Amino acid sequence: MSDSPIAVEQHGPELLHHFVDAEQQRDAASLGMWLFLATEIMFFGGMFCAYLIYRYAYYNEFAAGSRSLDLKWGTINTAVLICSSLTVALGVRAAQMGKRKLLVILLLLTIVFGFVFLGIKGKEWHDKYTEHHIPGHSFNADDLVRDYPQIHIDQQHEQIYFSLYFAMTGLHALHMIIGVGIFVFLTYYAWKGRYTPKYYTPIEIGGLYWHFVDIVWIYLFPLLYLIDRKPLG
Amino acid sequence: MATAAITAEREHYLNKEYGIRSWLLTTDHKRIALLYLISITFFFFVGGFFALLIRLELLTPAGDLVQADTYNKLFSMHGQVMIFFFLIPSIPAVLGNFLVPLMIGAKDLAFPRINLLSWYLYIIAGVIYIHCIVTGGVDTGWTFYTPFSTAFSNTKVIEAGIAVFIAGFSSILTGLNFVVTIHRMRAPGMTWSRLPLFIWAHYATSIIQLLGTPVLAVTLLLVVFERAFNLGIFDPTRGGDPLLFQHLFWFYSHPAVYIMILPAMAVESEVVACFTRKRIFGYNFVAMSSIAIAVFGFLVWAHHMFVAGISLYAALIFSILSYLVAVPSAIKVFNWTATMYKGSISFTTPMLYAFGFIGLFTMGGLTGLFLACLGIDVHVHDTYFVIAHFHYIMVGGAVMGYLGGLHFWWPKISGRMYPEGWGRLAALLVFVGFNLTFFPQFILGYMGMPRRYWQYPPEFQVLNVLSTAGSTILAVGYVLPMVYFLWSMRYGKIAEDNPWGAAGLEWKTSSPPPTFNFDEAPEVTWEAYNYEEIPAPAEVPVER
Numbered sequence: 001m002s003d004s005p006i007a008v009e010q011h012g013p014e015l016l017h018h019f020v021d022a023e024q025q026r027d028a029a030s031l032g033m034w035l036f037l038a039t040e041i042m043f044f045g046g047m048f049c050a051y052l053i054y055r056y057a058y059y060n061e062f063a064a065g066s067r068s069l070d071l072k073w074g075t076i077n078t079a080v081l082i083c084s085s086l087t088v089a090l091g092v093r094a095a096q097m098g099k100r101k102l103l104v105i106l107l108l109l110t111i112v113f114g115f116v117f118l119g120i121k122g123k124e125w126h127d128k129y130t131e132h133h134i135p136g137h138s139f140n141a142d143d144l145v146r147d148y149p150q151i152h153i154d155q156q157h158e159q160i161y162f163s164l165y166f167a168m169t170g171l172h173a174l175h176m177i178i179g180v181g182i183f184v185f186l187t188y189y190a191w192k193g194r195y196t197p198k199y200y201t202p203i204e205i206g207g208l209y210w211h212f213v214d215i216v217w218i219y220l221f222p223l224l225y226l227i228d229r230k231p232l233g
Numbered sequence: 234m235a236t237a238a239i240t241a242e243r244e245h246y247l248n249k250e251y252g253i254r255s256w257l258l259t260t261d262h263k264r265i266a267l268l269y270l271i272s273i274t275f276f277f278f279v280g281g282f283f284a285l286l287i288r289l290e291l292l293t294p295a296g297d298l299v300q301a302d303t304y305n306k307l308f309s310m311h312g313q314v315m316i317f318f319f320l321i322p323s324i325p326a327v328l329g330n331f332l333v334p335l336m337i338g339a340k341d342l343a344f345p346r347i348n349l350l351s352w353y354l355y356i357i358a359g360v361i362y363i364h365c366i367v368t369g370g371v372d373t374g375w376t377f378y379t380p381f382s383t384a385f386s387n388t389k390v391i392e393a394g395i396a397v398f399i400a401g402f403s404s405i406l407t408g409l410n411f412v413v414t415i416h417r418m419r420a421p422g423m424t425w426s427r428l429p430l431f432i433w434a435h436y437a438t439s440i441i442q443l444l445g446t447p448v449l450a451v452t453l454l455l456v457v458f459e460r461a462f463n464l465g466i467f468d469p470t471r472g473g474d475p476l477l478f479q480h481l482f483w484f485y486s487h488p489a490v491y492i493m494i495l496p497a498m499a500v501e502s503e504v505v506a507c508f509t510r511k512r513i514f515g516y517n518f519v520a521m522s523s524i525a526i527a528v529f530g531f532l533v534w535a536h537h538m539f540v541a542g543i544s545l546y547a548a549l550i551f552s553i554l555s556y557l558v559a560v561p562s563a564i565k566v567f568n569w570t571a572t573m574y575k576g577s578i579s580f581t582t583p584m585l586y587a588f589g590f591i592g593l594f595t596m597g598g599l600t601g602l603f604l605a606c607l608g609i610d611v612h613v614h615d616t617y618f619v620i621a622h623f624h625y626i627m628v629g630g631a632v633m634g635y636l637g638g639l640h641f642w643w644p645k646i647s648g649r650m651y652p653e654g655w656g657r658l659a660a661l662l663v664f665v666g667f668n669l670t671f672f673p674q675f676i677l678g679y680m681g682m683p684r685r686y687w688q689y690p691p692e693f694q695v696l697n698v699l700s701t702a703g704s705t706i707l708a709v710g711y712v713l714p715m716v717y718f719l720w721s722m723r724y725g726k727i728a729e730d731n732p733w734g735a736a737g738l739e740w741k742t743s744s745p746p747p748t749f750n751f752d753e754a755p756e757v758t759w760e761a762y763n764y765e766e767i768p769a770p771a772e773v774p775v776e777r
Contacts (some may be wrong), residue, residue, distance in 0.1 A: 017749070018340035018418075028343040028417040035409050035443055043447035046481050047455075050466055053477060135471075136463030156465075157472040163464035167455060 014199045026201050033114050033205040037212045040175075044216055047168050051223060054164065058157040064144045065161035066227035068133065070124060074225040081214045084113035088207045095200035100193055103203070107187040110210065114180040121173050128162070135159040135166070150232050165224055172220060175213045182206050238301045245745040246614040260345035261748055266331035267646070268352050269322060274715065274774065276318035277383055279366075283311035285708060288670075288701040298720040304687035305372035306388065313393060317400045318359055320631055321489060325442075326355070326407055328638045329435050332644060333411055335739035335746060338420025343413040351406035358399035365392040376486070379467040379478040385749030391460050394453040394645025401453075404492075408442030409436055415629050420738070422757035429737050429761050430513060433520040434499030437527035441488045441495075445531070449485035452478065479541055483534035491530040493627055494594070495523055497634025498565055501587055504641050505569045507526025507735040508584040509576025512762040515568045522561035529558040539610045548607055555605035562598050566591060577769065581733075582656030589664045593629025597622055600675065615685075618678025621671045629667055636663065636714060643655065643718065643734040645733045648745040649725030655717045662710030669703025693730070734770040736762050 019025040055062045091106035132140040141158040186206050189195065195203055246263045249255075256264060262563055275483070287307050290298040299307065330348065334341055342348050365371060371393040373382040382390050415428075415436050456478070458464045465471035467478045506513045513519055535543055535551040543551075594766050600622040603609045613619060637660075643651050673696035678684075689697070731740040742751050759766070 016345075018343075024417060028413050031416060032344060032347075032409055032413045035412055039405055039409070039443050039447045042444050043451050046448045046451035046484075049481070049487065050455075050477055054466075054472075058472060085415050154472065156470065159465045159471045160473055163458075163466045163471075163473075166462075166464065167458055167464060169449075171454070179428070 009150065014092055014194075016054075020099070022198065029201045029205055037208065040212060047171070048058065048223075051096070051164050051168070052203075054160050055223075055227070058154070058160060060151045061078050061153055061157040062161045063228035064141075064148050064153050065133075065150065065158060065165065066225055067148070068125075068144060068227065069165075069225050070127065071225055071229070073120050073124050074221055077117050078217065078221050080113050080117050080120070080231075081217050084110050084117070085214045087113065088210045092200070092203055092207050094104065095190070095195050095203040096197055098197040100190065100195075103190045104154070104187060107183055107190055111180055111183050111187065114176055114183070118155050118173060118176055118180075121169065121176075125166075125169075133162050135163045148232060168220055168224065172213065172216055175216070179210050243743070244747065245743065246748045246758050247648070247745050249748050258349075260341070260349055261387040261752075262330050262334050262342045262345065263646075263746065263748075264350055265352050266327050267331060269355070271284065272352075272359065273319050273322055273327065273358060277711075279363075279618040280311055280314035281708065281711065283307050283314065284298045285704060287311060287613050288704040289648055290687055291689070292695045292701045294689050294691045294697075299687065301687050302372065305374075305685070308685055309372050310366055310370055311375050313371070313397065314362070315627075316375055316489070316493075317397050318355075318362065320493040320627055321400075321404055322355060322407070322636045323493070323631065324500065324638060325404075325411070325435060325438055325492075326351075328500065328635070328642060329411060329438075329496060330407070332642065332739055333414055333420065333432065334437060335645075335742065335750055336432055336737055337415065338738050338757065339414060339418035339750045340749065341412045343418055347406050348410055351403040351410070354399050354403035354406070358396045358403065361392055362396035363474050365396060368392075376482060377453065377456055378482075379456060379459070379473075379475045380469055382456055383467055384470075391457050394457045398450050398453050398457075401450045404442050405446045408439035408446075408764060411439040412443065413540040415439075420755045420757055423738075425518075426755075427757055427759075427761050428517050428520075428521070429735075430502035430516070431499040434495045434502070434523045437523040438492055438495040438499075439529060440524075440527050440652055441492050445485040445488040445492075448481055449489075452481040452485070469735050476538070476541060476543065479538050480535065483537045484531070484773050487534040487537065488530040489525075490623070490626060491526055493631040494634075495526060496595075497590060497631045497638075498523065500634045500638035500641070501565075501569060501590055503735070503737065504583045504637055505572050506762045506764065507641070507733050508579045508581055508587070509573050510734075510764045510767075511576045512571050512760075512764060513568065514571035514574075515564075516714050516761065518564050519568050525561035525735070526558065529554065529561065533558055536605055536610070539607055540614050552605055552607050554656075556602065559598060559602055559605075562594075566595055566598075582651070582653060582658075582660050583637045583641035585657055585660040585664075586640065589660065589667075590630060590633040590637065593625050593633060593664075593667065597625030598630055600625065613678055615683055617674040617682050618680035620684050621674035621678060624671045624674070629671070633663070633667075633685045636660075639714070639718075642734070642739070643721070644728030645739060645744050645746070647718075647722050647725070648728050649721045650728050650732065651714075651721045651725060652717050655713060659710050659713040659717075662706055662713065666703050666706030666708075666710050670700050670707055671703070673697070673699045673703075729770075732770065736764055736766055736767055 012052055015022055015025055019028070087106045087109045089108065094103040094106055128134060131143065132138055139155070139159050139162070141153065141155045142156065145153050145155070183206065186202060190203070246261055256268065259265060286299065287304070290296070290304055296304070332341070369389055371388045371390055373386050373388070373390055377394065400413050415432055455464070455466050459467060460738070463475050467474055467475055468471045502513055502519060533551060533555040534546060536555045600618070604613065604619065604622060640651060640656055643649070677693055677696050680693070684691055728744045730742065730744050738755055738757070741755065
């Protein structure tokens with residue numbers, strides 16, 4: 001019976017015509033998202049590879065650049081993202097249990113955390129701008145040379161660290177912006193009551209994306225901020 | 234009269250809806266395949282136009298048709314258009330898009346809207362690239378090598394980079410759709426060991442698209458950032474390493490060759506089995522060799538950089554690995570040949586392309602082994618030997634596969650037969666023209682003519698004239714199918730559901746297929762390529 005063409009008409013509106021049943025549709029969506037995350041790993045992987053090579057070659061400059069970042073804001077941002085992952089996970093649970101209001105609140109909280117993260121990131125970027133640490137013609141790392149007389153710092157090589165810093169945090173921030181966009185969309189449809197305990201795949205795969213972007217930050221934070229924080233002896 | 238009435242009544246994917254909206258907003262994989270067919274044909278002729286200008290310039294030793302700067306732009310844009318806008322999407326996005334759901338008994342790809350999105354991304358990328366061409370073009374070579382592309386070139390590198398980035402996104406989404414579809418959408422009874430080899434090869438292709446393309450994407454983005462925002466990741470004046478760019482670039486761009494050739498091998502397996510009326514010899518080996526090519530293909534990239542300053546030990550390892558990738562390719566060639574042994578071979582147009590493919594791919598592959606050898610590579614690196622080698626793979630292999638496949642499935646796609654005589658003539662012209670164009674380039678390269686120069690010493694002229702002459706024959710061979718395919722859409726003989734007597738689910742539905750592919754959900758109870766159970770059709774000429 002379920003195989004016959006007539007059965008196609010019996011499913012709910014959220015099941016697309018070309019799937020046999022809701023389970024197949026959910027499996028396909030979730031496999032698709034995992035594959036997409038694999039491509040994302042390769043995408044960031046290119047930059048992590050560049051980071052690895054240059055950090056090995058220009059360790060002193062990387063350590064000095066890392067020290068010039070504000071540990072306080074970096075830590076707060078890490079905490080913000082971990083909290084946002086919690087609200088996403090709770091949101092998926094709320095969707096499974098069919099608690100519409102709770103789901104909307106948790107999604108909105110996630111969006112707020114996303115904006116807080118981006119705001120702090122913007123502030124940190126602005127700090128780098130005022131310190132002349134943006135690569136290019138006006139780059140100037142005299143302050144680092146002054147602050148760490150114990151180690152040799154090549155100003156040209158220092159630009160490599162900051163190039164990677166801006167490329168990696170910039171592309172991460174772009175992923176955050178896309179994530180916030182997705183969550184605005186999810187919140188709207190959650191508010192309209194589209195997601196039920198039987199159909200909450202978009203929340204689940206949107207959540208997977210959000211967790212992935214968080215995990216990228218979990219790697220970026222120690223690699224960029226915590227290279228060498230020991231007091232220089 | 235009566236038959237005309239019946240055919241007019243039957244509803245299929247082409248006549249279900251009319252009007253521009255029904256095409257531009259379609260989520261039907263078959264219609265999207267046709268959208269791709271039209272758009273990549275356009276880019277094929279754009280790229281071909283550049284190729285002809287290159288060949289015309291090289292007709293004489295002096296740089297008389299174009300200036301050096303223009304010539305740089307011509308070969309750069311020829312390469313970028315042909316690779317990113319024609320070869321990479323060619324078979325997967327047209328034939329794969331059309332056939333993957335049909336062959337596994339699904340109603341559509343897993344994500345029909347993402348499929349349409351991937352076409353729109355391709356079109357956006359194409360529009361940006363066309364804008365780049367008409368506003369001055371790009372002269373970095375197709376490879377975007379730094380620091381030339383980041384610091385010295387005064388052409389539209391940013392635009393070209395963004396266009397290729399977006400086209401890459403389109404390619405990723407196609408690959409993602411295929412992998413999910415093959416995993417999750419197979420009809421009951423369609424087990425992995427019953428999948429057509431077309432599906433296996435597309436699965437392997439999709440894996441490369443998924444894992445390779447993002448690396449190219451981020452690399453080109455870093456080049457764009459370097460030009461636009463003055464970052465210095467590949468800038469040697471700041472301690473950046475251009476070799477790192479080459480590593481990242483070739484990490485994608487070598488496997489990209491397998492994105493082009495694996496789908497051609499996919500077509501090959503279907504065509505050879507059908508026109509020898511035999512099960513493919515060593516099904517498991519052919520299937521697994523596709524996966525092996527995808528895996529090994531990721532481990533050979535630095536053979537493009539033997540003379541770029543990588544360490545000798547790295548070069549040795551990459552040389553050995555490059556030899557290894559020839560093994561699964563050879564398995565395929567031997568198995569196709571073994572399939573033909575004692576088969577009932579019919580010399581139809583698709584089969585002629587298949588023969589051409591096997592011969593040309595073998596030559597391209599074997600000369601690849603020359604290049605994988607460190608000593609010879611130092612001698613012929615950046616010469617026309619390399620040009621001839623990869624054109625044997627990409628044009629002799631991938632384009633032959635594409636054309637062969639297009640002929641083979643044209644009755645299914647359009648519901649009409651193409652004119653067989655013209656088809657055979659075009660296949661012959663392509664084969665002769667191709668060899669005349671590119672074989673002399675092996676000799677030129679071995680004699681030391683470097684690539685990417687707009688003029689050359691007079692002693693190379695005879696071979697260059699031969700090559701240019703061949704390219705005009707090749708051009709005729711390429712224009713002919715376009716003409717008679719268009720002609721056949723109106724005047725061709727109405728195709729039967731299975732005109733070749735071929736195995737495979739796609740031939741069990743009507744030609745052209747209905748919108749949801751099958752009138753009844755198929756259930757597979759037979760093995761792939763069960764040709765002993767299928768009678769050969771009367772009109773296919775069988776010669777023993």
